[in-house]
Amino acid sequence: MTTDAEKAREFYKGLFEWTFAIGGPESGHYAMANLGNDHVAGLGQIGPEMKMPPAWSVYFASDDLDDTITKVKAAGGNVMMGPMDVMEEGRMAVFTDPTGAVFGVWQPKRHTGAQRIDEPGAMTWYEVNTPDAAKARDFYCSVFDLEPHKMEGGPIEYYTLHKGAKTVGGVLQMTKEWAGVPPHWMAYFAVPNTDAAAKKLTALGGKVSVPAFDTPYGRIAVVNDPTGAVFSIVQLPAKS
Template structure:
Protein backbone atom coordinates (compact mmCIF):
# COMPACT_ATOMS: atom_id res chain seq x y z
CA UNK A 1 0.00 0.00 0.00
CA UNK A 2 2.72 2.45 1.00
CA UNK A 3 4.79 1.72 -2.12
CA UNK A 4 1.88 2.51 -4.39
CA UNK A 5 1.30 5.86 -2.73
CA UNK A 6 4.90 6.93 -2.60
CA UNK A 7 5.54 6.17 -6.26
CA UNK A 8 2.81 8.56 -7.39
CA UNK A 9 3.43 12.23 -7.96
CA UNK A 10 2.66 15.16 -10.20
CA UNK A 11 4.98 13.90 -12.94
CA UNK A 12 4.28 10.17 -12.51
CA UNK A 13 3.34 8.28 -15.66
CA UNK A 14 -0.19 6.94 -15.41
CA UNK A 15 0.38 3.26 -16.10
CA UNK A 16 -2.89 1.76 -17.42
CA UNK A 17 -4.76 0.23 -14.49
CA UNK A 18 -3.35 2.65 -11.91
CA UNK A 19 -6.04 4.10 -9.63
CA UNK A 20 -5.80 7.79 -10.56
CA UNK A 21 -8.97 9.45 -9.21
CA UNK A 22 -11.85 8.89 -6.81
CA UNK A 23 -15.28 10.42 -7.24
CA UNK A 24 -18.47 10.55 -5.19
CA UNK A 25 -21.95 11.12 -6.59
CA UNK A 26 -24.36 12.40 -3.93
CA UNK A 27 -27.83 13.96 -3.76
CA UNK A 28 -26.95 17.00 -1.64
CA UNK A 29 -23.73 18.35 -3.09
CA UNK A 30 -23.48 21.44 -0.85
CA UNK A 31 -23.93 19.42 2.38
CA UNK A 32 -21.50 16.78 1.10
CA UNK A 33 -18.88 19.45 0.41
CA UNK A 34 -19.35 20.76 3.95
CA UNK A 35 -18.87 17.28 5.49
CA UNK A 36 -15.67 16.43 3.61
CA UNK A 37 -14.34 19.97 3.79
CA UNK A 38 -14.51 19.81 7.57
CA UNK A 39 -13.23 16.24 7.80
CA UNK A 40 -10.30 16.41 5.38
CA UNK A 41 -9.65 20.14 5.01
CA UNK A 42 -10.68 20.13 1.36
CA UNK A 43 -11.58 23.18 -0.67
CA UNK A 44 -13.65 22.99 -3.84
CA UNK A 45 -13.78 24.44 -7.32
CA UNK A 46 -16.09 23.67 -10.28
CA UNK A 47 -15.21 20.73 -12.52
CA UNK A 48 -16.62 19.26 -15.76
CA UNK A 49 -20.43 19.47 -15.86
CA UNK A 50 -21.17 16.78 -18.49
CA UNK A 51 -23.05 14.63 -15.96
CA UNK A 52 -24.49 17.51 -13.94
CA UNK A 53 -23.07 19.70 -11.13
CA UNK A 54 -19.53 18.57 -10.26
CA UNK A 55 -16.68 19.93 -8.15
CA UNK A 56 -13.05 19.03 -7.68
CA UNK A 57 -11.75 18.75 -4.13
CA UNK A 58 -8.39 20.40 -3.47
CA UNK A 59 -5.93 20.03 -0.63
CA UNK A 60 -3.18 22.65 -0.47
CA UNK A 61 -4.03 23.53 -4.07
CA UNK A 62 -3.73 19.94 -5.33
CA UNK A 63 -6.69 18.04 -6.76
CA UNK A 64 -7.40 14.94 -4.68
CA UNK A 65 -10.99 13.86 -5.47
CA UNK A 66 -14.20 14.80 -7.24
CA UNK A 67 -17.84 15.06 -6.19
CA UNK A 68 -20.98 15.36 -8.28
CA UNK A 69 -24.71 15.70 -7.76
CA UNK A 70 -27.06 12.89 -8.71
CA UNK A 71 -30.38 13.71 -10.40
CA UNK A 72 -33.29 13.58 -7.89
CA UNK A 73 -34.74 10.43 -9.49
CA UNK A 74 -31.45 8.52 -9.39
CA UNK A 75 -31.58 5.40 -7.23
CA UNK A 76 -27.99 4.24 -7.49
CA UNK A 77 -26.16 3.62 -4.20
CA UNK A 78 -24.30 6.68 -2.91
CA UNK A 79 -20.70 5.48 -3.12
CA UNK A 80 -17.10 6.50 -3.70
CA UNK A 81 -15.90 5.21 -7.07
CA UNK A 82 -12.24 4.71 -8.02
CA UNK A 83 -11.16 5.52 -11.57
CA UNK A 84 -8.53 3.32 -13.21
CA UNK A 85 -6.20 4.82 -15.79
CA UNK A 86 -6.49 3.77 -19.43
CA UNK A 87 -4.42 4.63 -22.50
CA UNK A 88 -7.58 4.30 -24.63
CA UNK A 89 -10.86 4.38 -22.71
CA UNK A 90 -12.90 3.24 -25.72
CA UNK A 91 -10.75 0.14 -26.19
CA UNK A 92 -10.81 -0.58 -22.45
CA UNK A 93 -14.63 -0.26 -22.39
CA UNK A 94 -14.86 -2.78 -25.25
CA UNK A 95 -12.60 -5.17 -23.30
CA UNK A 96 -14.80 -4.76 -20.20
CA UNK A 97 -17.82 -5.91 -22.24
CA UNK A 98 -15.91 -8.79 -23.85
CA UNK A 99 -14.90 -10.03 -20.38
CA UNK A 100 -18.44 -10.08 -18.97
CA UNK A 101 -18.60 -6.60 -17.45
CA UNK A 102 -20.94 -3.75 -18.36
CA UNK A 103 -20.46 -0.10 -19.30
CA UNK A 104 -23.13 2.14 -17.80
CA UNK A 105 -21.92 5.62 -18.81
CA UNK A 106 -19.79 6.70 -21.76
CA UNK A 107 -17.16 6.65 -22.98
CA UNK A 108 -17.54 10.42 -23.16
CA UNK A 109 -15.37 13.53 -23.06
CA UNK A 110 -15.13 15.41 -19.75
CA UNK A 111 -14.20 18.86 -21.06
CA UNK A 112 -10.45 19.48 -20.81
CA UNK A 113 -10.00 16.81 -18.15
CA UNK A 114 -9.93 13.85 -20.52
CA UNK A 115 -12.25 11.01 -21.48
CA UNK A 116 -14.06 8.68 -19.11
CA UNK A 117 -16.51 5.83 -18.68
CA UNK A 118 -18.26 4.20 -15.73
CA UNK A 119 -18.34 0.42 -15.77
CA UNK A 120 -19.04 -2.60 -13.57
CA UNK A 121 -17.22 -5.91 -13.28
CA UNK A 122 -19.10 -9.22 -13.77
CA UNK A 123 -20.07 -9.26 -10.06
CA UNK A 124 -21.61 -5.77 -10.31
CA UNK A 125 -18.93 -3.67 -8.58
CA UNK A 126 -18.79 -0.19 -10.14
CA UNK A 127 -15.54 1.51 -11.17
CA UNK A 128 -14.50 4.32 -13.50
CA UNK A 129 -12.14 4.29 -16.48
CA UNK A 130 -10.11 7.45 -17.02
CA UNK A 131 -8.08 8.55 -20.03
CA UNK A 132 -6.83 11.71 -18.43
CA UNK A 133 -5.06 14.80 -19.60
CA UNK A 134 -1.44 14.72 -18.43
CA UNK A 135 -1.83 17.57 -15.95
CA UNK A 136 -4.98 16.30 -14.23
CA UNK A 137 -5.65 13.60 -11.66
CA UNK A 138 -4.70 12.95 -8.06
CA UNK A 139 -1.15 14.23 -7.68
CA UNK A 140 -0.85 14.64 -3.91
CA UNK A 141 -0.40 11.41 -1.96
CA UNK A 142 0.84 10.18 1.39
CA UNK A 143 -0.57 13.04 3.48
CA UNK A 144 -3.78 13.29 5.56
CA UNK A 145 -6.85 13.95 3.44
CA UNK A 146 -5.65 12.05 0.36
CA UNK A 147 -6.76 8.69 -1.04
CA UNK A 148 -4.39 6.00 0.21
CA UNK A 149 -5.75 2.72 -1.19
CA UNK A 150 -8.65 1.19 -3.11
CA UNK A 151 -10.05 -2.24 -2.31
CA UNK A 152 -12.74 -4.35 -3.96
CA UNK A 153 -15.02 -6.05 -1.44
CA UNK A 154 -16.47 -9.06 -3.27
CA UNK A 155 -17.76 -12.61 -2.80
CA UNK A 156 -14.57 -14.40 -3.84
CA UNK A 157 -11.41 -13.20 -5.55
CA UNK A 158 -10.47 -15.94 -8.02
CA UNK A 159 -12.93 -15.29 -10.84
CA UNK A 160 -13.09 -11.51 -10.50
CA UNK A 161 -9.28 -11.26 -10.38
CA UNK A 162 -9.17 -12.81 -13.87
CA UNK A 163 -11.46 -10.03 -15.13
CA UNK A 164 -9.22 -7.24 -13.81
CA UNK A 165 -6.06 -9.03 -14.95
CA UNK A 166 -7.40 -9.29 -18.50
CA UNK A 167 -8.81 -5.77 -18.73
CA UNK A 168 -5.96 -3.85 -17.06
CA UNK A 169 -2.95 -6.17 -17.20
CA UNK A 170 -2.51 -6.56 -13.44
CA UNK A 171 -0.33 -9.22 -11.89
CA UNK A 172 -1.93 -10.73 -8.81
CA UNK A 173 -0.33 -11.75 -5.54
CA UNK A 174 -2.55 -13.77 -3.21
CA UNK A 175 -2.23 -13.34 0.54
CA UNK A 176 -1.57 -16.83 1.83
CA UNK A 177 -3.96 -17.50 4.69
CA UNK A 178 -6.36 -20.33 5.40
CA UNK A 179 -9.21 -18.02 6.39
CA UNK A 180 -8.47 -14.82 4.46
CA UNK A 181 -9.33 -14.51 0.77
CA UNK A 182 -7.24 -11.53 -0.36
CA UNK A 183 -5.38 -10.71 -3.56
CA UNK A 184 -3.14 -7.69 -4.17
CA UNK A 185 -3.07 -6.33 -7.72
CA UNK A 186 0.35 -5.19 -8.96
CA UNK A 187 1.56 -3.05 -11.85
CA UNK A 188 5.25 -2.94 -12.73
CA UNK A 189 6.07 -4.71 -9.49
CA UNK A 190 4.20 -2.38 -7.13
CA UNK A 191 0.86 -2.89 -5.35
CA UNK A 192 -1.93 -0.62 -6.60
CA UNK A 193 -5.20 -2.15 -5.31
CA UNK A 194 -6.64 -5.09 -3.37
CA UNK A 195 -9.42 -7.64 -3.81
CA UNK A 196 -11.03 -8.96 -0.63
CA UNK A 197 -13.37 -11.95 -0.81
CA UNK A 198 -15.76 -11.97 2.15
CA UNK A 199 -18.41 -14.46 0.97
CA UNK A 200 -21.91 -14.02 2.38
CA UNK A 201 -20.69 -11.29 4.76
CA UNK A 202 -21.55 -8.88 1.94
CA UNK A 203 -25.24 -9.31 2.71
CA UNK A 204 -27.45 -6.95 0.69
CA UNK A 205 -24.80 -4.38 -0.28
CA UNK A 206 -23.28 -6.49 -3.04
CA UNK A 207 -19.71 -6.30 -4.35
CA UNK A 208 -18.27 -2.77 -4.26
CA UNK A 209 -15.04 -0.81 -4.33
CA UNK A 210 -14.00 0.96 -1.13
CA UNK A 211 -11.60 3.89 -0.85
CA UNK A 212 -9.23 4.46 2.09
CA UNK A 213 -8.31 8.03 3.01
CA UNK A 214 -5.25 8.83 5.11
CA UNK A 215 -5.81 10.67 8.41
CA UNK A 216 -3.50 11.84 11.20
CA UNK A 217 -5.54 10.06 13.89
CA UNK A 218 -8.26 7.48 13.28
CA UNK A 219 -9.84 8.11 16.68
CA UNK A 220 -10.03 11.86 16.04
CA UNK A 221 -11.48 11.23 12.58
CA UNK A 222 -14.20 8.97 14.03
CA UNK A 223 -15.21 11.63 16.54
CA UNK A 224 -15.36 14.20 13.76
CA UNK A 225 -17.39 11.91 11.47
CA UNK A 226 -19.97 11.47 14.23
CA UNK A 227 -20.05 15.21 15.02
CA UNK A 228 -20.64 15.97 11.32
CA UNK A 229 -23.59 13.59 11.01
CA UNK A 230 -21.83 10.48 9.70
CA UNK A 231 -21.73 6.99 11.19
CA UNK A 232 -19.01 4.61 12.36
CA UNK A 233 -19.52 1.22 10.68
CA UNK A 234 -16.42 -0.58 11.97
CA UNK A 235 -14.43 0.65 14.92
CA UNK A 236 -10.67 1.17 14.89
CA UNK A 237 -8.59 -1.96 14.41
CA UNK A 238 -5.01 -2.71 13.49
CA UNK A 239 -4.07 -3.78 9.97
CA UNK A 240 -0.70 -4.61 8.39
CA UNK A 241 -0.70 -1.07 6.97
CA UNK A 242 -1.77 0.90 10.04
CA UNK A 243 -4.80 1.58 12.22
CA UNK A 244 -8.02 1.64 10.21
CA UNK A 245 -11.78 2.11 10.63
CA UNK A 246 -14.77 2.19 8.29
CA UNK A 247 -17.36 4.97 8.31
CA UNK A 248 -20.22 6.41 6.27
CA UNK A 249 -21.00 10.02 5.44
CA UNK A 250 -24.46 11.50 6.16
CA UNK A 251 -25.84 10.17 2.85
CA UNK A 252 -24.45 6.69 3.51
CA UNK A 253 -21.34 6.65 1.29
CA UNK A 254 -18.89 4.20 2.88
CA UNK A 255 -15.15 4.79 3.11
CA UNK A 256 -12.28 3.85 5.36
CA UNK A 257 -9.81 6.03 7.22
CA UNK A 258 -6.27 4.83 7.81
CA UNK A 259 -3.57 6.14 10.10
CA UNK A 260 -0.39 5.15 8.34
CA UNK A 261 2.75 4.76 10.48
CA UNK A 262 5.54 6.74 8.83
Protein backbone atom coordinates in the same frame (compact mmCIF):
# COMPACT_ATOMS: atom_id res chain seq x y z
CA MET B 1 -21.38 11.15 -6.10
CA THR B 2 -23.86 12.45 -3.56
CA THR B 3 -27.51 13.39 -3.15
CA ASP B 4 -26.62 16.62 -1.32
CA ALA B 5 -23.47 18.25 -2.67
CA GLU B 6 -23.51 21.19 -0.26
CA LYS B 7 -23.83 18.96 2.81
CA ALA B 8 -21.10 16.63 1.53
CA ARG B 9 -18.72 19.53 0.86
CA GLU B 10 -19.17 20.86 4.39
CA PHE B 11 -18.55 17.41 5.84
CA TYR B 12 -15.33 16.73 3.91
CA LYS B 13 -14.11 20.28 4.49
CA GLY B 14 -14.41 19.67 8.22
CA LEU B 15 -12.97 16.16 8.14
CA PHE B 16 -10.07 16.49 5.70
CA GLU B 17 -9.66 20.29 5.50
CA TRP B 18 -10.49 20.19 1.80
CA THR B 19 -11.38 23.26 -0.21
CA PHE B 20 -13.50 23.04 -3.35
CA ALA B 21 -13.37 24.53 -6.82
CA ILE B 22 -16.99 24.34 -8.01
CA GLY B 23 -17.66 24.20 -11.72
CA GLY B 24 -20.39 25.98 -13.63
CA PRO B 25 -23.74 24.68 -14.87
CA GLU B 26 -22.09 23.10 -17.93
CA SER B 27 -20.35 20.65 -15.54
CA GLY B 28 -23.37 20.12 -13.30
CA HIS B 29 -21.51 22.20 -10.68
CA TYR B 30 -19.05 19.33 -10.22
CA ALA B 31 -16.52 20.22 -7.53
CA MET B 32 -12.82 19.42 -7.45
CA ALA B 33 -11.65 18.72 -3.89
CA ASN B 34 -8.28 20.24 -3.10
CA LEU B 35 -5.76 19.63 -0.35
CA GLY B 36 -3.73 22.79 -0.35
CA ASN B 37 -3.40 23.61 -4.05
CA ASP B 38 -3.58 20.01 -5.26
CA HIS B 39 -6.52 17.98 -6.55
CA VAL B 40 -7.24 14.92 -4.40
CA ALA B 41 -10.85 13.94 -5.28
CA GLY B 42 -14.05 15.05 -6.98
CA LEU B 43 -17.62 15.51 -5.81
CA GLY B 44 -20.72 15.54 -7.98
CA GLN B 45 -24.46 15.85 -7.45
CA ILE B 46 -26.61 12.82 -8.28
CA GLY B 47 -29.32 14.00 -10.64
CA PRO B 48 -32.95 12.82 -10.46
CA GLU B 49 -32.43 10.72 -13.59
CA MET B 50 -29.47 8.86 -12.05
CA LYS B 51 -30.66 5.70 -10.32
CA MET B 52 -27.80 5.26 -7.87
CA PRO B 53 -27.08 5.70 -4.15
CA PRO B 54 -24.40 8.06 -2.81
CA ALA B 55 -21.03 6.40 -3.27
CA TRP B 56 -17.32 6.95 -3.77
CA SER B 57 -16.19 5.81 -7.22
CA VAL B 58 -12.80 4.36 -8.13
CA TYR B 59 -11.41 5.14 -11.59
CA PHE B 60 -8.70 3.31 -13.52
CA ALA B 61 -6.57 5.29 -15.95
CA SER B 62 -6.50 4.33 -19.62
CA ASP B 63 -4.52 5.59 -22.61
CA ASP B 64 -7.25 4.31 -24.95
CA LEU B 65 -10.77 4.15 -23.54
CA ASP B 66 -12.25 2.47 -26.61
CA ASP B 67 -9.70 -0.33 -26.35
CA THR B 68 -10.46 -0.69 -22.63
CA ILE B 69 -14.18 -0.98 -23.39
CA THR B 70 -13.43 -3.82 -25.80
CA LYS B 71 -11.35 -5.58 -23.13
CA VAL B 72 -14.04 -5.10 -20.46
CA LYS B 73 -16.69 -6.69 -22.67
CA ALA B 74 -14.39 -9.55 -23.67
CA ALA B 75 -13.62 -10.30 -20.01
CA GLY B 76 -17.30 -10.44 -19.00
CA GLY B 77 -17.91 -6.89 -17.76
CA ASN B 78 -20.70 -4.53 -18.79
CA VAL B 79 -20.84 -0.87 -19.82
CA MET B 80 -23.16 1.14 -17.56
CA MET B 81 -22.50 4.61 -18.94
CA GLY B 82 -20.49 6.18 -21.72
CA PRO B 83 -18.08 6.56 -23.28
CA MET B 84 -18.41 10.31 -22.96
CA ASP B 85 -16.21 13.39 -23.17
CA VAL B 86 -15.98 15.57 -20.08
CA MET B 87 -15.33 18.93 -21.72
CA GLU B 88 -11.54 19.28 -22.16
CA GLU B 89 -10.74 17.36 -18.97
CA GLY B 90 -10.87 13.79 -20.23
CA ARG B 91 -13.02 10.93 -21.47
CA MET B 92 -14.80 8.44 -19.23
CA ALA B 93 -17.02 5.39 -18.98
CA VAL B 94 -18.54 3.46 -16.07
CA PHE B 95 -18.69 -0.33 -15.89
CA THR B 96 -19.63 -3.31 -13.77
CA ASP B 97 -17.22 -6.19 -13.39
CA PRO B 98 -18.51 -9.79 -13.76
CA THR B 99 -19.27 -9.96 -10.03
CA GLY B 100 -21.34 -6.75 -10.03
CA ALA B 101 -18.92 -4.14 -8.62
CA VAL B 102 -19.07 -0.70 -10.28
CA PHE B 103 -15.91 1.10 -11.39
CA GLY B 104 -14.92 3.85 -13.78
CA VAL B 105 -12.22 4.35 -16.39
CA TRP B 106 -10.73 7.75 -17.19
CA GLN B 107 -8.71 8.64 -20.28
CA PRO B 108 -7.01 11.88 -19.24
CA LYS B 109 -6.70 15.04 -21.24
CA ARG B 110 -6.29 18.15 -19.10
CA HIS B 111 -7.19 16.42 -15.82
CA THR B 112 -4.75 13.63 -15.01
CA GLY B 113 -6.13 12.52 -11.64
CA ALA B 114 -5.24 12.94 -7.98
CA GLN B 115 -2.12 15.03 -7.42
CA ARG B 116 -1.50 13.84 -3.86
CA ILE B 117 -1.90 10.36 -2.38
CA ASP B 118 -0.74 8.37 0.66
CA GLU B 119 -0.91 11.26 3.11
CA PRO B 120 -3.57 12.56 5.52
CA GLY B 121 -6.53 13.97 3.62
CA ALA B 122 -5.79 11.99 0.45
CA MET B 123 -6.65 8.54 -0.87
CA THR B 124 -4.22 5.78 -0.02
CA TRP B 125 -5.79 2.44 -1.00
CA TYR B 126 -8.52 0.91 -3.16
CA GLU B 127 -9.99 -2.59 -3.07
CA VAL B 128 -12.92 -4.41 -4.58
CA ASN B 129 -15.04 -6.36 -2.10
CA THR B 130 -16.66 -9.21 -4.01
CA PRO B 131 -18.39 -12.58 -3.51
CA ASP B 132 -16.07 -14.13 -6.12
CA ALA B 133 -12.52 -12.91 -5.60
CA ALA B 134 -11.01 -15.27 -8.18
CA LYS B 135 -13.36 -14.08 -10.92
CA ALA B 136 -12.78 -10.41 -10.05
CA ARG B 137 -9.02 -10.96 -9.87
CA ASP B 138 -8.92 -12.52 -13.33
CA PHE B 139 -11.13 -9.79 -14.79
CA TYR B 140 -9.05 -6.82 -13.61
CA CYS B 141 -5.78 -8.53 -14.47
CA SER B 142 -7.05 -9.23 -17.99
CA VAL B 143 -8.46 -5.75 -18.65
CA PHE B 144 -5.64 -3.70 -17.12
CA ASP B 145 -2.67 -6.07 -17.56
CA LEU B 146 -2.12 -6.47 -13.82
CA GLU B 147 -0.27 -9.14 -11.87
CA PRO B 148 -2.04 -10.70 -8.84
CA HIS B 149 -0.30 -11.73 -5.64
CA LYS B 150 -2.24 -13.83 -3.13
CA MET B 151 -1.76 -12.86 0.50
CA GLU B 152 -1.03 -15.99 2.49
CA GLY B 153 -1.92 -16.76 6.08
CA GLY B 154 -4.79 -14.31 6.51
CA PRO B 155 -8.33 -15.08 7.70
CA ILE B 156 -9.84 -14.22 4.28
CA GLU B 157 -8.93 -14.68 0.63
CA TYR B 158 -7.17 -11.52 -0.53
CA TYR B 159 -5.13 -10.55 -3.58
CA THR B 160 -3.05 -7.47 -4.25
CA LEU B 161 -2.89 -6.21 -7.84
CA HIS B 162 0.35 -4.93 -9.32
CA LYS B 163 1.40 -2.91 -12.36
CA GLY B 164 5.10 -3.58 -12.66
CA ALA B 165 6.66 -2.67 -9.31
CA LYS B 166 3.63 -0.63 -8.20
CA THR B 167 0.80 -2.03 -6.08
CA VAL B 168 -2.42 -0.50 -7.38
CA GLY B 169 -5.26 -2.16 -5.45
CA GLY B 170 -6.71 -5.22 -3.81
CA VAL B 171 -9.39 -7.89 -4.18
CA LEU B 172 -11.19 -9.08 -1.04
CA GLN B 173 -13.38 -12.19 -0.84
CA MET B 174 -16.64 -11.33 0.91
CA THR B 175 -17.72 -13.98 3.43
CA LYS B 176 -21.11 -14.89 4.92
CA GLU B 177 -20.69 -12.03 7.41
CA TRP B 178 -21.16 -9.67 4.44
CA ALA B 179 -24.66 -11.00 3.68
CA GLY B 180 -26.78 -8.28 2.08
CA VAL B 181 -23.82 -6.09 1.10
CA PRO B 182 -23.47 -5.77 -2.70
CA PRO B 183 -20.08 -6.02 -4.43
CA HIS B 184 -18.32 -2.67 -4.40
CA TRP B 185 -15.03 -0.81 -4.59
CA MET B 186 -13.86 0.68 -1.29
CA ALA B 187 -11.80 3.88 -1.17
CA TYR B 188 -9.46 4.44 1.79
CA PHE B 189 -8.42 7.91 2.96
CA ALA B 190 -5.40 8.46 5.18
CA VAL B 191 -5.86 10.28 8.50
CA PRO B 192 -3.37 11.23 11.23
CA ASN B 193 -5.34 9.32 13.89
CA THR B 194 -8.21 6.95 13.12
CA ASP B 195 -9.95 7.22 16.50
CA ALA B 196 -9.82 11.01 16.51
CA ALA B 197 -11.06 11.14 12.91
CA ALA B 198 -13.96 8.81 13.77
CA LYS B 199 -15.04 11.12 16.59
CA LYS B 200 -14.67 14.16 14.36
CA LEU B 201 -16.70 12.75 11.50
CA THR B 202 -19.47 11.70 13.90
CA ALA B 203 -19.66 15.26 15.18
CA LEU B 204 -19.86 16.43 11.56
CA GLY B 205 -22.90 14.23 10.88
CA GLY B 206 -21.20 11.08 9.61
CA LYS B 207 -21.47 7.58 11.03
CA VAL B 208 -19.04 4.83 11.99
CA SER B 209 -20.20 1.55 10.42
CA VAL B 210 -17.25 -0.61 11.53
CA PRO B 211 -15.36 0.67 14.60
CA ALA B 212 -11.60 1.11 14.40
CA PHE B 213 -9.49 -2.04 14.30
CA ASP B 214 -5.78 -2.69 13.92
CA THR B 215 -4.15 -4.37 10.93
CA PRO B 216 -0.51 -4.73 9.83
CA TYR B 217 -1.26 -1.95 7.33
CA GLY B 218 -2.71 0.59 9.74
CA ARG B 219 -5.67 1.25 12.03
CA ILE B 220 -8.87 1.23 9.96
CA ALA B 221 -12.52 2.22 10.41
CA VAL B 222 -15.36 1.96 7.89
CA VAL B 223 -17.56 5.05 7.89
CA ASN B 224 -20.40 6.88 6.11
CA ASP B 225 -20.67 10.53 5.22
CA PRO B 226 -23.95 12.34 6.09
CA THR B 227 -25.47 11.46 2.70
CA GLY B 228 -24.69 7.74 3.10
CA ALA B 229 -21.56 7.27 0.98
CA VAL B 230 -19.29 4.60 2.47
CA PHE B 231 -15.51 4.92 2.70
CA SER B 232 -12.69 3.84 4.99
CA ILE B 233 -10.23 5.87 7.01
CA VAL B 234 -6.81 4.54 7.90
CA GLN B 235 -3.99 5.72 10.12
CA LEU B 236 -0.95 4.51 8.21
CA PRO B 237 1.89 2.83 10.13
CA ALA B 238 4.84 5.04 10.96
CA LYS B 239 7.56 4.82 8.33
CA SER B 240 10.71 3.20 9.61
